[in-house]
Amino acid sequence: MSRSLVSSRRNFIKGSVAVAATAIASTPVMAAAVGQLPQKWDAEGDVVIVGFGGAGATTAIVAAQNGANVVVLEKNPQNKHISNTRMSGGIFHCPFKDGDKKALKDYAQAMFSGENIPWKEEGEIPEYSEGLAQIWADYSPSNLEFMQSLDPAFIGGSQPGYDKASFPGFPGAKDCRYNAYRATYTKRMKNFNQVSYGKPKEETSSGEAFWLCLEEGVKKQGDKIKVLWETPAVELLKNSKGEIVGVVGTMNGKPYYVRAKKAVVLCSGGYEYSKPMRQAFLEGPGVDGWAFYGTTSNTGDGIAMGQAVGAGLQKAGKSAARLIVPTQVRHNGMRLGSITPAVGSANSIVVDNFGNRYEAETKITDNPSRYFFYKAAVNFDINSLSYPRTPSWMIFDEKLRTSKPLVGLGISTVGYGFVDWDAKNEKPVASGLILKADTIEDLAKLIKNHPENKDRMVPENLVKTVEKFNQFCDEKKDADFGRRPATLGKIQQGPFYAMPLVAGGPNTKGGLLADADRRVLTWDGTPIPRLYSVGEIASALKFVYQGGGNLTECLVYGRHVGKNVAKLPDTNL
Numbered sequence: 001m002s003r004s005l006v007s008s009r010r011n012f013i014k015g016s017v018a019v020a021a022t023a024i025a026s027t028p029v030m031a032a033a034v035g036q037l038p039q040k041w042d043a044e045g046d047v048v049i050v051g052f053g054g055a056g057a058t059t060a061i062v063a064a065q066n067g068a069n070v071v072v073l074e075k076n077p078q079n080k081h082i083s084n085t086r087m088s089g090g091i092f093h094c095p096f097k098d099g100d101k102k103a104l105k106d107y108a109q110a111m112f113s114g115e116n117i118p119w120k121e122e123g124e125i126p127e128y129s130e131g132l133a134q135i136w137a138d139y140s141p142s143n144l145e146f147m148q149s150l151d152p153a154f155i156g157g158s159q160p161g162y163d164k165a166s167f168p169g170f171p172g173a174k175d176c177r178y179n180a181y182r183a184t185y186t187k188r189m190k191n192f193n194q195v196s197y198g199k200p201k202e203e204t205s206s207g208e209a210f211w212l213c214l215e216e217g218v219k220k221q222g223d224k225i226k227v228l229w230e231t232p233a234v235e236l237l238k239n240s241k242g243e244i245v246g247v248v249g250t251m252n253g254k255p256y257y258v259r260a261k262k263a264v265v266l267c268s269g270g271y272e273y274s275k276p277m278r279q280a281f282l283e284g285p286g287v288d289g290w291a292f293y294g295t296t297s298n299t300g301d302g303i304a305m306g307q308a309v310g311a312g313l314q315k316a317g318k319s320a321a322r323l324i325v326p327t328q329v330r331h332n333g334m335r336l337g338s339i340t341p342a343v344g345s346a347n348s349i350v351v352d353n354f355g356n357r358y359e360a361e362t363k364i365t366d367n368p369s370r371y372f373f374y375k376a377a378v379n380f381d382i383n384s385l386s387y388p389r390t391p392s393w394m395i396f397d398e399k400l401r402t403s404k405p406l407v408g409l410g411i412s413t414v415g416y417g418f419v420d421w422d423a424k425n426e427k428p429v430a431s432g433l434i435l436k437a438d439t440i441e442d443l444a445k446l447i448k449n450h451p452e453n454k455d456r457m458v459p460e461n462l463v464k465t466v467e468k469f470n471q472f473c474d475e476k477k478d479a480d481f482g483r484r485p486a487t488l489g490k491i492q493q494g495p496f497y498a499m500p501l502v503a504g505g506p507n508t509k510g511g512l513l514a515d516a517d518r519r520v521l522t523w524d525g526t527p528i529p530r531l532y533s534v535g536e537i538a539s540a541l542k543f544v545y546q547g548g549g550n551l552t553e554c555l556v557y558g559r560h561v562g563k564n565v566a567k568l569p570d571t572n573l
Contacts (some may be wrong), residue, residue: 043257046063053085064224087415088551090183094156103173105130167544288452290334299332323373324340345489355462
């Protein structure tokens with residue numbers, strides 16, 4: 001895709017959310033007092049859902065299946081609707097049904113809060129973790145069955161490395177028979193470098209296939225689900241009892257009032273592209289020290305609306321993140337990243353700003369360590385009062401550059417046209433994103449002069465680091481960090497390259513405080529009547545994360561909440 005097209009897409013996205021961003025910023029001021037409701041509603045549904053990704057679609061489908069009429073407010077236009085769900089790898093958990101159910105609950109609880117692990121020191125959500133885990137154990141083994149009920153053509157493809165518990169030492173891991181699938185409509189799945197976006201359904205895999213299946217499920221509900229496109233939600237409305245009874249959106253620049261007779265469910269995702277929230281919540285330099293490779297539509301709207309009606313927050317700084325490349329494309333002043341699976345490949349290392357390795361590079365991309373490696377990336381040096389690993393630098397040679405793309409070409413920001421990248425990695429070299437030199441010493445000098453390095457690189461360090469790593473390759477053993485031997489390939493074929501890496505990933509995880517039934521809570525734990533949340537806006541996976549967990553909680557808690565809210569009695573105005 002040409003840079004002009006990338007720019008066009010970026011300008012479109014910026015324009016499509018500008019109204020919402022302005023409204024959200026002023027929400028605490030404009031929020032209506034209790035009882036100040038519109039004299040006339042523009043639309044009405046039993047259940048009103050904010051956000052139409054995997055969480056919103058699943059909740060809407062199951063609410064409709066249980067008799068509710070559903071209205072969904074979605075900020076993007078229908079023909080440019082690209083969510084984190086679509087941009088994902090399409091992996092979702094589905095433990096085998098013959099596994100031990102108590103073991104499955106125990107394993108889920110360990111992932112959510114760790115309170116059933118004797119050596120765990122930090123309690124994440126102990127008040128609600130057992131209930132969350134029970135719902136996970138009840139629903140997750142039927143996730144594939146649910147998807148195939150929406151579209152029998154949908155396939156759960158096997159994905160090596162995901163067909164077991166990622167944390168074998170956790171309670172229940174041995175007996176729960178954990179398993180995960182990758183979404184596809186093709187019997188021979190596309191790899192992550194093959195684009196599915198824009199292809200016929202029968203040619204898709206990954207998140208695109210997952211979304212198209214949910215889309216089929218929405219269509220099956222007919223007029224029981226109404227999607228209001230280009231209608232960003234900006235405010236929640238309460239009645240005199242304090243119940244949430246509606247949502248204010250903006251349509252064509254004007255307020256649009258939607259009545260919720262039973263409940264409102266916030267499914268609007270995280271805050272990856274909210275500059276104030278990133279500055280408030282993320283560790284380290286929250287703006288340029290991070291990048292994300294999901295949708296630019298996630299600007300924390302639902303979090304701000306929830307706070308305006310009294311919602312508390314929980315682990316707001318948590319993220320599913322590792323080290324990724326920050327590209328030169330920006331949105332809301334923040335850099336878009338790309339999923340970067342080549343980190344940890346042979347013929348490469350990762351060093352800090354001084355030229356030193358600090359961890360086995362394979363941990364950056366291995367499952368499950370990659371989903372919390374950002375903790376290492378934002379390490380703060382108390383002596384120098386700096387972040388020595390922000391950015392880090394991927395050092396590699398010509399052999400790696402020509403052997404494969406450094407980023408995922410078929411999913412994430414590249415697969416959906418937000419970022420332009422080529423299979424031979426020539427465009428990012430030409431643009432200056434990736435530095436190039438004939439020798440390691442000259443490469444170190446380029447890094448030293450890079451504005452983000454801030455003159456910290458010590459060329460002698462980098463030369464010695466590469467020499468030492470090459471020696472480890474000869475010995476087939478990384479004596480410093482224990483990197484997997486199969487990935488030990490020398491950095492020796494010039495020219496040589498350096499690519500910046502920062503903390504980042506698909507999404508943030510922390511957000512609104514919510515209980516096991518996903519009711520949004522005030523700071524003191526009191527439920528806000530008729531207000532619920534599903535998905536990344538209030539992720540259950542705040543302790544550790546197993547790959548595919550985000551899509552899984554869309555299915556698990558979307559089904560649970562959709563069923564429950566459909567059965568609620570109507571509210572009075």
